[in-house]
Every structure is written in C-alpha cells, then in structure tokens.
Amino acid sequence: MLGDVAERLLPRYAxxxxxxxxxxxTRSRDVQQEHTERLRQxxxxxxxxxxxxxxxxxx
Numbered sequence: 001m002l003g004d005v006a007e008r009l010l011p012r013y014a015x016x017x018x019x020x021x022x023x024x025x026t027r028s029r030d031v032q033q034e035h036t037e038r039l040r041q042x043x044x045x046x047x048x049x050x051x052x053x054x055x056x057x058x059x
Contacts, residue, residue: 010018 013021
C-alpha cells in the first residue's frame, strides 16, 4: 500500500502541499493533547460534572 501511495498519490502534490498535508495531523494532535490535559486537570481537581447540555460558546 505504501508503495502505491508513493507512486500514485505523492506525485500529484507540490512539495508545499505535502508539507501542509503532513502539518495538519501534527497540529490536530497538539490541540487534542491540550484538551486531554485540561480534562485531566478538571478530573484531578474533583470538579464533578452534572451532565446535560453544555453551554454554547467558545471552548
């Protein structure tokens, strides 16, 4: 499969596009890790969740 990707897909993109494609998962992972840490801190502080809908707005 990796050979097919290298042969059939990679040539379709400019190097700058491939950099952008590779950058997205890394940045996405960083955001996920920040949220995971925030949730760990909430849990460690003993703040109980009441359930139900969360307020709308920025998170």
